Amino acid sequence: MMQLSVTISTSSSFPSFSPSQQPTQNPPPLPPTIERPKKSMHHTLRVNHPHHHHHHHVGPLHALKGTGFLSAIGQAIEEEEYRKARAEVNRKGFNLEGYSIEGVSIGGHETCVIVPELKSAFDIGRCPSRAVNQNFVFITHAHLDHIGGLPMYVATRGLYNLKPPTIFVPPCLKEDVEKLFDIHRTMSQVELNLDLVTLDVGETYEMRNNLVVRPFKTHHVIPSQGYVIYSVRKKLRKQYMHLNGKQIEKLKKSGVEITDTILSPEVAFTGDTMSDFFLDPRSADALRAKILITEATFLDEGCSIEHAREHGHTHLFEVCDMQEIIEHAQWIRNKAVLLTHFSPRYNIEDIRLAVSKLQLKVSAKVVALTEGFKSTYS
Ligand SMILES: [Zn+2]
Ligand SMILES: [Zn+2]
Numbered sequence: 001m002m003q004l005s006v007t008i009s010t011s012s013s014f015p016s017f018s019p020s021q022q023p024t025q026n027p028p029p030l031p032p033t034i035e036r037p038k039k040s041m042h043h044t045l046r047v048n049h050p051h052h053h054h055h056h057h058v059g060p061l062h063a064l065k066g067t068g069f070l071s072a073i074g075q076a077i078e079e080e081e082y083r084k085a086r087a088e089v090n091r092k093g094f095n096l097e098g099y100s101i102e103g104v105s106i107g108g109h110e111t112c113v114i115v116p117e118l119k120s121a122f123d124i125g126r127c128p129s130r131a132v133n134q135n136f137v138f139i140t141h142a143h144l145d146h147i148g149g150l151p152m153y154v155a156t157r158g159l160y161n162l163k164p165p166t167i168f169v170p171p172c173l174k175e176d177v178e179k180l181f182d183i184h185r186t187m188s189q190v191e192l193n194l195d196l197v198t199l200d201v202g203e204t205y206e207m208r209n210n211l212v213v214r215p216f217k218t219h220h221v222i223p224s225q226g227y228v229i230y231s232v233r234k235k236l237r238k239q240y241m242h243l244n245g246k247q248i249e250k251l252k253k254s255g256v257e258i259t260d261t262i263l264s265p266e267v268a269f270t271g272d273t274m275s276d277f278f279l280d281p282r283s284a285d286a287l288r289a290k291i292l293i294t295e296a297t298f299l300d301e302g303c304s305i306e307h308a309r310e311h312g313h314t315h316l317f318e319v320c321d322m323q324e325i326i327e328h329a330q331w332i333r334n335k336a337v338l339l340t341h342f343s344p345r346y347n348i349e350d351i352r353l354a355v356s357k358l359q360l361k362v363s364a365k366v367v368a369l370t371e372g373f374k375s376t377y378s
Contacts, residue, residue: 021228022253033053049090054302094367096336097290100265104128104371105340107297111146113340113369118211118229122293123270124149132156139169140271141224143175150177151184154192166215168205172223182248197249201225212263218273219284221312226270226277228285234259265289268334272297272341274309275318278331292334292364294367295341303343313341314355320361348375 014192082308086093092103093114097127102115113158114134121134127149139147150167159167174196181192199205201215210232217226239247240258251258268286271275273296277283286292297313316339322331339358341357342351359366 010342013120017216025223040186053281076089093369094338094372096338096365096367099291100370101291101293101338102130103340103369105342106145106297106372107295107341107343108145109372110149111271111341112149113269113338118207118267120151120229120267122227123147123271124153124170127152127156132160132162135163136163136213137165137167138213138224138227138269139167139173139177140218141170141220141222142173143222143272145282146271149191151181154181154194155188155190158191158193162193166195166197168199168208168227169199170215170223170225171200174198214285216286217277217280218270219276219280219312220272220274224271224273226268226273226283226286228268229267230263230285231266233262233264234291235262254279265375268292268293270294272312273314274312275314275322276321278322286291288333291336293338293340295359296339296354297341297343299342299346300350302345316358320358332362334364336367337362338367338369340369340371342368342373343353343371346373348373349377 004280029070049225059291066113082083092254095101099115101113101115101119103111104126105111105113111123112125112131113129113131114120114128115122116130116134119133119135121131121137123140123146124131124137125145125148131149131153137153139150140145154165154167157163167177177196181194184190185192197205199213199215201217204212204214206212207229211229213227213229213230218224218226233297236248237258238249243251248258248262265288268289269288270289270293277294278287294315297311298308299316300315303315305315305318308318319350339359351368351370355366355368
């Protein structure tokens with residue numbers, strides 16, 4: 001056993017908050033330096049937390065309004081505050097079908113799409129602070145722009161004393177992900193607690209009693225899978241619909257199964273995939289989920305469909321073309337489609353234009369996740 005000669009801080013300056021009380025908020029800002037005692041490992045953990053924009057102290061300046069010079073400063077600060085607040089609101093992503101979806105997805109750089117209502121994050125290329133509050137992470141494949149933030153995510157959950165997260169990976173990644181965490185434990189001498197769940201295509205996992213997840217096959221350059229999250233409800237069987245409450249109660253007591261279990265696909269996330277996914281019968285549930293979150297890495301003539309395929313990605317033209325080919329098949333049945341993973345070569349205006357073209361071809365509402373992309377006008 002290694003002995004580390006580092007001092008232990010016994011005064012806990014750890015933030016006191018319960019994750020269950022604040023499920024939809026950012027983790028509270030930490031003081032710049034935290035010293036946290038560990039039971040089994042004698043060391044000091046220092047963390048610099050960069051997110052402090054919740055704390056702006058403009059209050060005292062308001063009181064000095066009207067004193068000329070100070071008033072001007074006050075106003076400037078207020079404008080700055082306003083600008084920041086606006087940026088914060090704009091950042092918050094989309095309200096789609098009752099889900100508030102947000103995140104970042106820039107092809108090759110980072111992808112993490114967050115659905116707070118499901119306490120879920122899909123992929124975690126880097127670890128955005130909002131991801132830390134999600135209890136479930138679904139990893140589609142091992143490219144770094146999708147998995148790179150995983151150790152940081154687990155470490156940050158530990159730092160906030162949040163319960164160990166449940167992390168889903170394709171079975172082929174299990175061993176390597178375990179090794180990865182072992183290496184980080186050895187290097188950092190920090191407990192990293194997580195519940196690693198391998199889930200294969202065709203398997204079902206109960207996230208909570210009215211929510212299950214199932215992976216589906218996607219088509220990328222390395223092993224990959226997408227995930228569909230279903231809501232579960234019980235429905236009285238047709239043959240018993242005419243009965244009254246007492247009769248139903250009696251049947252139930254006699255041990256007859258009076259309900260059917262209905263799974264409704266709510267949110268599907270593909271991660272990186274070629275357009276083959278759209279034609280695969282096994283994608284049926286993903287294509288009828290309320291919300292489909294998929295990729296369109298390339299979207300203009302500058303990059304060919306062949307180029308997209310070589311890299312295991314989808315070209316937006318393919319989606320448009322396919323819709324014409326299978327017009328009668330009621331193909332994309334999603335209520336909303338969120339496009340992600342655009343190449344960083346594009347700016348917001350390119351993306352919006354291309355997406356509006358797809359919008360003309362499908363009945364689903366099509367939106368693009370453009371967080372982090374540049375505008376031509378900025
Ligand atoms: Zn990627
Ligand atoms: Zn990839």
